[in-house]
Amino acid sequence: MDARSHPIAATVEEDTTDALLLWVLVWSELAAFGILLVGFLIVGLLQPDAFAAARSHLDPLLAGINTLVLLTSGWQAALATRPSASLKQRRRALVNAALFGFAFVGIKLFEYSAEAGVAGDPQFGSFFELYFLVTGFHLLHVVFGAFVLIIVAWRPKPGNVELITTLWHVIDLVWIVMFPLVYLV
Incomplete structure (x- = not known):
């Protein structure tokens, strides 16, 4: 009997593979x-x-509100990972996130x-092309992540919850770095 046929060894191997995949994605x-x-x-x-000149056409207050919205979403995602959370609480937190x-x-749209x-005004150089590229790429991640949160809420297995909430926090982290660089610098 090798280690792979033993249930405990197989679980440890799966956990290691899942963790590696998670960190490769992050x-x-x-x-x-x-x-x-x-x-x-x-x-x-x-x-x-x-x-x-281009930044003067952005709305840092609206982006700041959006930052609070995304951080609140991250807080809800964190609640889903609590070991003491019931299945109902975990689902509710994921759906809220x-x-x-x-x-x-x-808000972003x-x-x-x-x-x-x-955006098409030539006096702004490449600002808006890069702005829409960077923030749009982030926006796509938010849309995709939100749909995955809903899917995981349907069947919140601990490994899936850990995976999506970690990635969701990475999306939060990226926005926290992006917000001052794009809107305030």
Whole structure:
């Protein structure tokens, strides 16, 4: 009888594989967003006047509200991971996290609608192309993550809850870094 046929050894091997997959996903997400944000900063250094003029058309207050919405979503996701949480509490927390994620999306789309009118102005250089690329890529992650939160809420196995909530926190972390770099610098 080898280690793979033993139930405890198989569980430990699966847990190790799951953890490895989780951290590969986390680091790949952080690397992708890091590259985008570094590119945004470099172009901002090359076009400081255009970036300053373009930033005056952003709404940092609305983005700040969206930051609070996303952090509230992350808090709900964290509640789902509590060992003492019942199945009902875990499901409710995951659904709430997803709903706050969708609220973030709605606010962001409203924000985009105001910015779209000035985005094509050549005086802003590459700002809006990069802005929509970076924030849009993040927005897609929020949409996808919110749908996965709903799916996991349906069958909240501990490994799935850990996976999506960790990735959800990475999405939060990226926004926390992105918000000051895009809206305030």
